Amino acid sequence: MNKIKSLADLKKLQSEVQSKIKLREKGDSPEQLVQIKVSMATCGIASGAKETMNFLIEELDHQGIDVIVTQTGCMGYCYAEPTIELTIPGKAPVVYGFVNKNKAQEIIDKHIKLNEMVDGIIPVAYSTIDNK
């Protein structure tokens, strides 16, 4: 059986990761990165926002795309959960509804990689959650 990972192992990983980070330090300020906020309130969680978020993080990492994925509160579109807000740098944020794994894959392949919007956008005069 493998030894259980401990903080000492984490320390080893830390030095490895640190050297990698230094190599790509430039141009990585949060404003220049694509951002995804997953709505993670009772409505979102009950509809599967957790799977969606874990899928987004793992798939984006797998494809080597640098995107900030965070959680946010309820945006008021409880009927359309799980919802995500996608912000491409320099553009207005877009909210997608009913984002299951398939939809998330489509959004990554088309919107994030090719900058083509896909079906499922919630069309409103939208202001970000922070202004509500």
Add this chain to the structure above:
Amino acid sequence: MKDLSLHILDIVQNSIRAKATLIGIEIDEYPNENQLIITISDDGTGMDPEQLKRAIEPFYTSRTTRKVGLGLSLFKQNAEMTDGSFSIESELGKGTKVTAIFGMSHLDRPIMGDMVGTLLILICSSDEINYVFKHKTPSGEFEIDTREIRQTLENVPISNPDVRLFLKEMLQENLEQIQISE
């Protein structure tokens, strides 16, 4: 909610909204007493007695985006459905503590679910909030404090993909070690 890990993820969102900086999540299994106790505590803004009384009402919420607030109600209902109990304590300026006791072997008790996934989402999505997670079973105890992890990581962000993968394996292995029940 399909399982208890989703409930925990949901209740912790309340703490995050209450501007907590340290959130404690504790799961205690007592199969002999037929109890599974989940405690979530935070050092957030807390509630006054009036708000506290209304907090578990399904039609009370502090949000403005919608008019219902079901998180605590659903958690309470699920606990009580298993011959368990539910309590919430809060003090303005100090924080809030939610305790739910489930009948561990009760047929209606939801399964634990993917607790590792819940912890990863919570731990990796904020740089300001720290978590102390404890899980106790008859076979042992596991505790993880994100303040220690941050200290070890120094300036490497906790949301780094390699770190996330490490934490995932670390959590899985440790929870397996103490033989957590479903």
